[in-house]
Amino acid sequence: MLGKMDCFGLTDIGRKREKNDDQFLIADLAKSVRVHSTSLNHDDQTRLYGESQGKLLLVADGMGGHLAGDRASTVAVDELLNYLLNSMRWFFRLADDPDDDFLEELKAALVHCEQRLWDEMQQFPQRRGMGTTMTMAYVVWPRLYVVHAGDSRCYLLRYPHFKQITHDHTVAQKLVDAGEIHADDVEASQWSHVVWNVLGGNVEEIHPSVYRAELRLGDVLLLCSDGLTKHVSDETACEMLAESTSAERACHDLVAAANDAGGSDNVTVVVASFRDISDTPAELQAAAIAETTSVTKVEKPTSGRRDRTTTAAK
């Protein structure tokens, strides 16, 4: 790739909440070797890094009130990192050999985080009910994998198309899918922020969704918590991303827009823009005439598990 990935993340408490329960993470996965001592000309304790194996982006929106909302999202992100560190073989293999097992591994990562949350709730009963959304994107150029539970979102801008890759796991979205309410009425619905699939919460079994897509130079990814989407329309977010000169600028503009519109919740955004550094403005223009993005939702029934739906108020 003769391009550059420009990434930035920003979280903000908003205008109404007393604390911030959201988390975000941007990480490079790389092979590393820690040298303890050697006759070579390295300083002792040097860590040598290999090439980046991929970029990990994630947003988590914790819930559970004053005692545990931020704890839930913190545990989930920490545990996700632990899991990835211990399952790196999948990530290293991926570059040469894309494998359906990898998608299963991504789901397993969320199940692992969920288990840790339940362990902690058993140990500390006052934290019972804590939970978190998790929307994670893993980019091994040009492949994009998204694994998701809850109502945080991942969008892909391939100008002029702005597509929501993830599907909200809210009761309101289920009603839209069933044709019982119109998509325009979701925000006003009492079910709009009742999520049926999160890590922890009162949801005893997690059902992560996985999506796969191919990226192109010129694409921009946005991951965000519902603190953004409650206040900023897709049209506005698309415009801001398309007009921003950098991922950092876009993050600040999006958060400011959510706060200007009321800031009723914590707001978190992660933006990754894939730019071709050799692009001339004319070429950028040509890249804008892109086809509609094709996103594959990967559906594989989780075997042997009982399907149950419970709700967690958020």
Ligand SMILES: [Mn+2]
């Ligand atoms: Mn939120």
